[in-house]
Amino acid sequence: MKTAIYPGSFDPVTLGHINIIKRAANAFDKVIVCVMVNSEKNGGLFEPEERVELLRKSIQVENVEVDVYRGLVAEYAKQKGARVLVKGLRAVSDYEQEVQMAMINSKLNPDLDTVFFPSSEKYTYLSSSVAKEMARYNADLSEFLPREILEDVKKRLKANCK
Ligand code: ADP
Secondary structure: OOEEEEEEOOOOOOHHHHHHHHHHHHHOOEEEEEEEOOOOOOOOOOOHHHHHHHHHHHOOOOOEEEEEEOOOHHHHHHHHOOOEEEEEEOOHHHHHHHHHHHHHHHHHOOOOEEEEEEOOHHHOOOOHHHHHHHHHOOOOOOOOOOHHHHHHHHHHHHHHHO
16 A cells, blocks of 8 residues: 655645645545644644644545644654655745755655645636735635635634633
């Protein structure tokens, strides 16, 4: 069985992420979407376990699982017996960093390879940060975020403003 891992912060999941998840689910037998907790990105809008819940609410695809991991993705992949990491590429600016990460990950775990999915044209501009910024200005979020989580995001931002 070919298992792929799609790691990221997902703070929160966007329609750009969902697009990559669905395409990866078509390409592999099983996809594990993993919320990675790293020391650099502290203080997100949602706690890692909340991000997992938002992802689960947004994806109803049979061969997709959601998990959270505090550590290196190369190690997580070993534990899960996965040999593929899935990454989305939005622009040339993503490329340099992602290729560097792919090299580091295959050094840490030589069985691991990284597969890139080009972003769908519709979502090349979209990141979690852009979605949060739009939400702060009360923009229509239905183009950015899965409808299942729209209320959760609005509620959290409102609570943070108080
Ligand atoms: P961000 O905070 O920038 O949205 P994440 O760390 O949550 O990013 O992203 C996880 C993965 O998803 C990365 O491989 C990233 O390149 C990819 N990704 C994020 N947004 C998109 C998008 N709109 N289209 C394609 N891939 C994306």
